[in-house]
Amino acid sequence: MRADDVMTTEVYCVGPETSVxxxxxxxxxxxxxxxxxxxxDGTLAGMVTEADLLAIGCAPDPRRHARRDLIVAGMAADHVDASGRSEDRRIVAEIMSTPVVTARADADLADLARIMLSRHLTRLPILDDHNRLVGLVSRRDLVRLLARTDADIADDVRQVLVDWCAEVPPAISVVDGEVTLAGPAAALPDLLLALIRAIPGVIAVHVPAQPR
Incomplete structure (x- = not known):
């Protein structure tokens, strides 16, 4: 499946000038x-997350450091520039994360899952060819695919077999996302087995050993 098959298209966004x-x-x-x-113009400028807010929202509490005057004084000085003005960030443009890892609408969901895991991301913005935001894919969107019913998965497996198998297709059963192929026609080509494994919600594909 592709990103645009599962992405959320009604995404609430903020502008760079939005207040923290x-x-x-x-x-x-x-x-x-x-x-x-x-x-x-709809192009993605960045992402603002809870972590970005935490970085500016937890100033040292003088009561907790009452006996560490020098440390507190030094920490307080870090928040004031040469003119004496506070450096507290007040708008999104000053705290957002950028650049942002993104993907295209036709990206393979398996690739998105690998990106999220390797980059420790919880969501990926989806862009069109003009770098405008068109959707968002979250980990929950991908996990939701694993919750598909066995009946829906079986229907998809049958459709793949109809589309790609010229001979009589094998008998199939699906239990907890695990597909079992049976019968003389169960010895399918590797490409066809790969297509079945790629069906959303399929956990594994089992092909019983064929008698010699």
């Missing part, structure tokens, strides 16, 4: 851990 306070409120209200940041 507003973003924090939106994350809590919508029960999400991050939001895409898009420019006025």
């Amino acid at each position: 306070k507003e973003v924090a409120t939106l994350l809590l209200r919508r029960h999400v851990r991050g939001l895409p940041v898009v420019n006025a």
Whole structure:
């Protein structure tokens, strides 16, 4: 399957000039851990996440460090520039993560899963050919595929066999996402077995040993 088969297309976004306070409120209200940041033309500018907010939202508490005056003073100085003005960041453009790992709408879901795992990402923005945001694929979207019913998986397996198998197809059964092929026609070509394994929700494909 492709990214555009499962991606969420109604994605709530914020602009680079959105206030940090507003973003924090939106994350809590919508029960999400991050939001895409898009420019006025729809192109992706970055991502703002809970981690970005934590980096600016946890200033040292002087009460906790009351006996460490020098350390507290040094930490406080780090938050003030030469003009004496506070360096607290106030808009998304100053705290968002960029550049962002993205994918195209026709990307293979297996590739997206590998990217998320290797980069420790919980979501991937999906862009069109003009680098405009068109959707978002999350880990939950991919996990949802594993929850497909055995009946739906069996229907997809039968369709693959009809489309690709010129001979009489083998008998199939699906239990907990594991596909078992049986009968004289179960010895399928590797390409056909790979197509069955690629069906969303398939955990494994079993082909009983054929008698000699």
